[in-house]
Amino acid sequence: MEVRKLANSNVSVLEPKQQKTSTKPSRSNFERKVHKRRLVALGVLFAIVLLTLGSQIISAHMTYTSTAQKIEVNQKKLNKQKATQSDLKVEINQLQNKNYLEKYIREKYMYSKPGELIYNLPDNVNAIQK
Structure with a gap:
């Protein structure tokens, strides 16, 4: 505050001190630039962390799906x-049965008992008509 005397008077008036306009705005601009740089740095750092964690999550998900498949x-x-x-x-239990074993050998390998004649007939009735 400045004290200023009025002309031809004993009364003084208190007036606010005038600020220099050149120092305050330059300081304010500097602070804005610093804050802007900090915000950009924090944004870049956040983006890097986000990309790193995102890639880890995607990699883990791909591994999980391939393992599940x-x-x-x-x-x-x-x-x-x-x-x-x-x-x-x-089949092992059936091959223990002598009758089944004889039938299996006769059908698969065309074996016969001595003096026995074997005739092959078609299994499908429609095959005869064709």
């Missing part, structure tokens, strides 16, 4: 092998 394929193969194994176990 492999598990599904292997599960189907396992089920198929289990079905084949159960069929083979049934």
Whole structure:
């Protein structure tokens, strides 16, 4: 505050001090530039962190989906092998039966007992008509 005396008077008036216009705006511009640089730096840093974490998430998701697909394929193969194994176990049990074994050998390998005649007939009735 400045004290100023009025002309031809004993009274003084208090007036606010006048500020220099050249220092304050330049300081304000400097502060704006600094804040702008800081915001840009923080934005770039945030973008880098976001891209890094995003790529990690995408990579993990791709690994998960490929693993899930492999598990599904292997599960189907396992089920198929289990079905084949159960069929083979049934066939082993049937091959223990002498009558079934004789029938199987006769059909598959065309074996016959001595003096026996074997005739091959078509299984499908429609094959005869054609």
